[in-house]
Amino acid sequence: MSPVDYYRCNFFYRAPTLLRNRLFIFSIIALSGCATAPVQQANNETQPENKTVAAAQAEAKPAPVVIQPVANTQVAEPAPVTASPPATEAVSSAPVNPDPVPPVTADNNITNQIDVWQRIRKGFAMKPMESKNIARFENWYARQPEYVSRMTERARRYLHFIVEEVDKRGMPMEIALLPMIESAFNPGAYSTARASGIWQFIPSTGKNFGMQQNWWYDGRRDVISATKGALDYLQKLHNQFGSWDLALAAYNAGENSVMRAQARNRKRKLPTNYASLKLPKETRQYVPKLLAVKNIVANPDHYGLVLTDIPNKPYFSEVVTTRHIDVEIAATMAGISMDEFVALNPAHNRPVILQKGDEVLLLPVEAVDTFQANLRRTDQPLVSWQACPTQKGEDLEDIASRYGISTEKLRSVNGIHRSIKASNGQTLLVPLNGVQPESEFTAFNTHLPPTDNSLLNAIRHVVRKGDTLSGIARRYRVKLSSLKNWNRGVRILRPGQHILVAQPVPVQRAAKSGKNIKRAKAIRKNTLPAPTKS
Numbered sequence: 214m215s216p217v218d219y220y221r222c223n224f225f226y227r228a229p230t231l232l233r234n235r236l237f238i239f240s241i242i243a244l245s246g247c248a249t250a251p252v253q254q255a256n257n258e259t260q261p262e263n264k265t266v267a268a269a270q271a272e273a274k275p276a277p278v279v280i281q282p283v284a285n286t287q288v289a290e291p292a293p294v295t296a297s298p299p300a301t302e303a304v305s306s307a308p309v310n311p312d313p314v315p316p317v318t319a320d321n322n323i324t325n326q327i328d329v330w331q332r333i334r335k336g337f338a339m340k341p342m343e344s345k346n347i348a349r350f351e352n353w354y355a356r357q358p359e360y361v362s363r364m365t366e367r368a369r370r371y372l373h374f375i376v377e378e379v380d381k382r383g384m385p386m387e388i389a390l391l392p393m394i395e396s397a398f399n400p401g402a403y404s405t406a407r408a409s410g411i412w413q414f415i416p417s418t419g420k421n422f423g424m425q426q427n428w429w430y431d432g433r434r435d436v437i438s439a440t441k442g443a444l445d446y447l448q449k450l451h452n453q454f455g456s457w458d459l460a461l462a463a464y465n466a467g468e469n470s471v472m473r474a475q476a477r478n479r480k481r482k483l484p485t486n487y488a489s490l491k492l493p494k495e496t497r498q499y500v501p502k503l504l505a506v507k508n509i510v511a512n513p514d515h516y517g518l519v520l521t522d523i524p525n526k527p528y529f530s531e532v533v534t535t536r537h538i539d540v541e542i543a544a545t546m547a548g549i550s551m552d553e554f555v556a557l558n559p560a561h562n563r564p565v566i567l568q569k570g571d572e573v574l575l576l577p578v579e580a581v582d583t584f585q586a587n588l589r590r591t592d593q594p595l596v597s598w599q600a601c602p603t604q605k606g607e608d609l610e611d612i613a614s615r616y617g618i619s620t621e622k623l624r625s626v627n628g629i630h631r632s633i634k635a636s637n638g639q640t641l642l643v644p645l646n647g648v649q650p651e652s653e654f655t656a657f658n659t660h661l662p663p664t665d666n667s668l669l670n671a672i673r674h675v676v677r678k679g680d681t682l683s684g685i686a687r688r689y690r691v692k693l694s695s696l697k698n699w700n701r702g703v704r705i706l707r708p709g710q711h712i713l714v715a716q717p718v719p720v721q722r723a724a725k726s727g728k729n730i731k732r733a734k735a736i737r738k739n740t741l742p743a744p745t746k747s
Contacts, residue, residue: 336386417709
């Protein structure tokens with residue numbers, strides 16, 4: 214049989230089998246086409262949403278460049294997707310990253326999504342302490358929701374800056390909460406020990422850490438210098454004592470007080486840690502109070518409290534101006550209230566801010582451009598006050614009348630107590646050109662105001678190392694109870710602190726009447742020893 218005949222016979226023999234195979238294939242294709250048609254339609258309906266999902270996944274993970282334009286196109290047109298119910302059902306069943314990472318842009322970065330309270334919680338590092346005082350302070354704050362609300366509302370101006378400084382130094386974030394127990398974030402806080410500002414520096418310690426203090430300005434209330442000084446001091450104390458609880462105790466009571474307590478324990482072969490030391494009552498409660506605040510910040514809901522929202526971004530910015538300017542004018546130029554301006558610039562004691570080229574004003578970030586633009590455009594005088602020297606004994610009413618100002622206004626601007634009737638020879642601030650400014654500025658009083666007339670000419674004793682209240686009372690031959698009353702019940706002494714001691718009655722009368730000054734001085738000299746000098 215020839216090859217051709219063989220092929221022909223074989224073809225006719227196999228034809229039915231080939232035909233059956235082809236029919237079977239065609240039937241499979243037909244059935245497959247019927248089954249896939251609805252799925253293709255559904256895919257066409259959900260395509261925009263699937264592209265959107267792809268875009269979100271592409272932003273969450275690095276994607277090939279060719280996909281990026283598709284993602285951007287779908288993100289820019291979200292409306293059709295949200296309006297289609299079938300699309301929503303398709304998305305809910307699609308595999309989506311359960312924790313997508315949002316895109317990082319200049320306006321929406323990951324850091325800005327964390328508020329200041331979260332940053333503080335993440336930075337807690339102090340060891341927990343077993344103390345009944347902690348629970349007692351937690352309960353006290355829990356019963357004072359309005360107090361906590363006011364405190365955290367004030368904190369919103371300063372807390373981001375403080376957290377940044379604490380973070381830079383690698384310190385525990387509990388330190389950022391310290392102004393809550395020192396001053397409740399009140400920049401004008403002033404204690405009987407003459408401590409001032411949100412960090413409550415006494416004059417001598419403030420000077421030791423570079424805080425200038427004079428008639429015009431008190432750096433202890435300057436938010437920037439006081440914060441940096443407080444952190445410097447706390448770091449120094451931590452290096453000295455080796456633990457943060459002892460450093461905080463020394464911040465409160467003074468390092469000498471902690472050192473003496475440790476020396477007593479060493480002599481008795483007792484531990485020298487914070488919990489084992491015999492310290493003043495206020496200092497024993499100091500760290501537990503801070504830890505109570507820490508616990509509340511960690512979980513305010515547990516205590517039924519609400520913390521003011523504080524974004525994780527700067528609240529204020531520094532502005533340099535080389536011109537003297539009234540506080541009221543500066544606030545007006547910035548477009549902010551006097552309360553806001555004073556809260557950010559509490560270090561200035563008077564209604565005029567003297568600029569020497571290196572001082573700065575603090576303004577809300579959003580007010581800086583407004584202030585600078587108004588300062589460039591103005592052609593009006595920026596000051597309405599002038600400094601006026603006075604004679605000792607000169608009547609304040611006469612001075613006020615001479616410059617066309619009320620006596621109450623003169624006292625308010627210059628921080629003079631209402632019981633004082635005459636000048637002691639100091640320089641006073643009076644209106645410029647006899648025009649009384651409209652601003653209502655009340656100066657911060659940098660001295661402890663007298664509580665009664667017996668202290669108008671009181672002796673100021675400067676506390677030195679080793680001084681005690683009973684020792685001071687014996688030195689000046691006065692009752693211990695009287696000494697405490699004159700100083701508002703003071704119990705703890707710190708080196709550099711000023712203690713007022715009233716003069717004997719004959720001296721007061723002689724000084725008040727202005728007669729026989731030499732006799733008054735002689736009585737004082739013979740009756741009381743000269744006060745110690747710093």
